[in-house]
Amino acid sequence: MLVDMTANDVNVVTSQGVVAGVRGKRTRAGSVSWRGIPFAAPPVAQRRFGAPEPAANWPGVRAADRYGKAEIQRREFTAVAPGKFWPMGEDCLTLNVFAPQRRSSSPRPVMLFIHGGAYLLGTAATPLYDGSLLARDGDVIVVTAQYRFGAFGYLDFSAYSTPERTFTSNNGLRDQVAALEWVRDNIAAFGGDPTNVTVFGESAGGSAVTALLTAPAAEGLFARAISESPALGLVVDAEEAAVFADEFLRLLADPDRKSRTMERTEDPISPEKAQQLLTQASGREIHEASERLSRFAVRAGADAFIPFGPVIDGDYLPKRPVHAALAGQTHRVPLIIGTNKDEANLFAKMMSVLPGADEALLGVKDPEQRAALIAVYNDGHPRANIRMAGDAIFWGAMMPFAEGHMQHSPTFVYRYDYDPKVLRWVGLGATHATELFAVFGAFRMALGVGLAAGEWRNTARITRQVQRHWSVFARTGTPEKQWPQYDDASRSVMVLDVPPHVERNPQSVRREAWHKLHQLVG
Structure with a gap:
């Protein structure tokens, strides 16, 4: 039986054994972390391409002072510092727990983060995802989890199963469910409340959140959800x-x-x-x-x-998440969902991977629907194609998802507009993933301190603002009171900026065009 340890002692008893954490130093002072805890058995040999299985027990005390391996990918995507790359391997199903060091008289809310990377890349060891400051300053327990992606997690070989060996679909999604189940069974020992879990993620991780909101196996494993910049088209x-x-x-x-x-x-x-x-x-x-x-x-x-990406197999994931939302078939939990003002700039300027108009609308088969969408963006704006491509990937499907989910559960929509001078100078603005610097407090870490140059006070303000909304939502199911609920009457969107403000029904013509498209093809 697990002990509810609200004091967050360094040694913690889990269902697999004892783990020894590390107290934070310098910037991370006031926090405790446990890294590299297995939440499932290594998905190797006969377990490769199969559903996650329970992790084995270990004797004695396990040092939890180092992140687990990244999933196999291109080496450059595992960079954690200049010239330093994180080890990779198929044995990657581990998670990390971050907690405030100070005592608490009651269990803390839990926030489980799913990293992005287009289901092709990424690692929970990325310094940007260090949960120490969010945990300490938000007074929450933060969990970050590694999951399988690429072929290892998202190719469906179930048709090739035999009685001797079973392959399953959606193994990356199953890994995320397994991580949530581990949290349910173990997080009380770290001072967390297993009945108050918020699942949150960004980009592919934000898309994973929308899939979890649809997957029957995930129902009841989390009480709230935050989806940052989901690319809802990342399904197969x-x-x-x-x-x-x-x-x-x-x-x-x-x-x-x-x-x-x-x-x-x-x-x-x-x-x-x-x-x-x-x-x-x-x-x-x-x-x-x-x-x-x-x-x-x-x-x-x-x-x-x-x-x-998640496979619409009619079973583990019955429908595309946006279609499930429009049909009222998402789990009944409060939701924060949003995108960044300049989502597409990162891909157009730094990566040169943003699709053109034709590629962005590849899934829109009907010529009239394509023409209607293109007409909405034909307003003489010099970056019209970039805006349309960015909306096709992110905002265009996110808004119908929010419109569907709000019909039965509290829904709060945001747009992240804050762009420090450095990002404006290089032409990126409030582009994809930049809100994560505020979420995790990374403007004060080595990774993000350069972005705060000349904006020390404003980066502190946007960090406090975002962390406060996220942690209050995790605690209560609503952000701070100045953020109104999204509904049919006002369609209020919280603009996260310095200072913040609320806009009512922004970009209504574009929103209605995308909503109509997803209703027609749902």
Whole structure:
């Protein structure tokens, strides 16, 4: 039986064994962290491409002073400091707990964070996701979790299962559910309240939050949700998922293969052959085949231009999250959801990966619908295409999701506008992911101190503002009182800036155009 330790002692008893944490120093003083705790068994060997299984117990005291491995990806995406890269491996299912050091007379709210990365990259070891300051200053327990992505987490090989070995769909989503289950069973020992869990995430992590709001297995595991800049198009329909799985197997067998069509004309791969390929390949070979599959998806004109993401399998994830929301089928929990003012600038300026108008509207098959959307943005704005592409990925589907969810649960919509001088100078503005510096207090860490140059006071104000809203919401289910609920009458959006303000029904014409589109295709 676990002990409710509101004092957050360094040694904590979990259901698998005792973990020894570390007290924060310097900037992180006043916090305690436990890093690299396994929440599931290593998904290797016969567990590869299967649902997460319970972690094994360990004897004695386990040092929880180092993050676990990142999922296998391109090495440069694991950078945690100049010239320093985090170790990678398939044995990556660990989580990290951050807590205030001071005593509490009652259990604290819990916030579980899911990192982004387009379901292709990322690691919970990224310094930006250090939960120490949010935990300390928000008086909450913060948990960050590593999950499988890419082929390891989001290719559906279930059609190749046999009685001897079962493959499951949506393993990355299943990992997130397993992390929530671990929190339910263990977080009281760290001083957290297992009945008051907020799941939050950004980008693909924000999309994962919307999937969790739809997945039956996640119901009851969290009491509130925060979705930051979700890309709701990062899902894969079952038919395309089957093609991607087939093509991936063929790419494993023949790395020089250059198919350009989603049509399948070759003889099906047998379950026995598939299992042989998936078992014998190394983790690196699987990653390399994943990169080739990504290029195939572009060449073949797949609707899912990224072939990895939650699969609409009709079971673990019954519907696309935006369609589930419009049908009133999301879980009944309060929600904060929003995007950043200049979402697309990061991709257009720094990464050169933002799709053009045609690619952004690839999933819009009806010519009249495409023409109607393009007309909304044909207002002479010099960056009209960038705005439309950014909205197609983020805001355009996020708003219909909010409109659906608000019909049954309290919903609070934001737009993050704060852009320090450095970001304005380089032409990024309040672009994708910049709100995370406020959420995690990173303007005061080595990672973000350069962004605060000349804006020390304002970065402190935006950090206090965002952390206060997030932590009060985690505690009560509503942000601070100046943030009105989103509803049909006013459609109020909180603009997070210095100073903050509320806008009523902003960009109504664009919003209605996207809402109509998603209603028609839902």
